[in-house]
Amino acid sequence: xxxxxxxxxxxxxxxxxxxxxxxxxxxxxxxxxxxxxxxxxxxxxxxxxxxxxxxxxxxxxxxxxxxxxxxxxxxxxxxxxxxxxxxxxxxxxxxxxxxxxxxxxxxxxx
Amino acid sequence: xxxxxxxxxxxxxxxxxxxxxxxxxxxxxxxxxxxxxxxxxxxxxxxxxxxxxxxxxxxxxxxxxxxxxxxxxxxxxxxxxxxxxxxxxxxxxxxxxxxxxxxxxxxxxxx
Numbered sequence: 001x002x003x004x005x006x007x008x009x010x011x012x013x014x015x016x017x018x019x020x021x022x023x024x025x026x027x028x029x030x031x032x033x034x035x036x037x038x039x040x041x042x043x044x045x046x047x048x049x050x051x052x053x054x055x056x057x058x059x060x061x062x063x064x065x066x067x068x069x070x071x072x073x074x075x076x077x078x079x080x081x082x083x084x085x086x087x088x089x090x091x092x093x094x095x096x097x098x099x100x101x102x103x104x105x106x107x108x109x110x
Numbered sequence: 111x112x113x114x115x116x117x118x119x120x121x122x123x124x125x126x127x128x129x130x131x132x133x134x135x136x137x138x139x140x141x142x143x144x145x146x147x148x149x150x151x152x153x154x155x156x157x158x159x160x161x162x163x164x165x166x167x168x169x170x171x172x173x174x175x176x177x178x179x180x181x182x183x184x185x186x187x188x189x190x191x192x193x194x195x196x197x198x199x200x201x202x203x204x205x206x207x208x209x210x211x212x213x214x215x216x217x218x219x220x221x
Contacts (some may be wrong), residue, residue: 042215044212092207099151
């Protein structure tokens, strides 16, 4: 079982819709969770991160954690074509070593 | 400007010719790491370092070496590159228990 799993997609949503991205993780002791956005050929850039104590909302983005089921989600409201990218989920177990999923490719159609 | 700088951005080389990809950060971060990214496989960790003179293997360390003699620098060394090391490489750094900051990447082709 991979440590962090994501559906590779592609996930396609129309402009203005809500895009929902999910990932599951295997290490129940993980304490911090991250979402990165990566455009083709570019480096990953941090969108937001949450700790095990709660969800977070930042503008159009909301990150949610379900510890019992060991999954993390990212919701993008009012999706824009510029949101089209690959979204990487990452998890930090206690040893400070960040583990990445393979990413979900999102396409927002005008 | 706070940044992680990798060089070179692009590199084409031949099998067996030793090469070094440099990585430098100006944010005084303790943690530094190297990843390779291949289609469908996501980011796979090669080596990481928690601090000066402390390095550990990641998931795919074979064929790579690193050193951390100074806090700001974390070079990746390929002693004898092979075609299966053709990939996109990223260096990243962070304070402990914080998100990673990534460099711009190095696209390596080994023929």
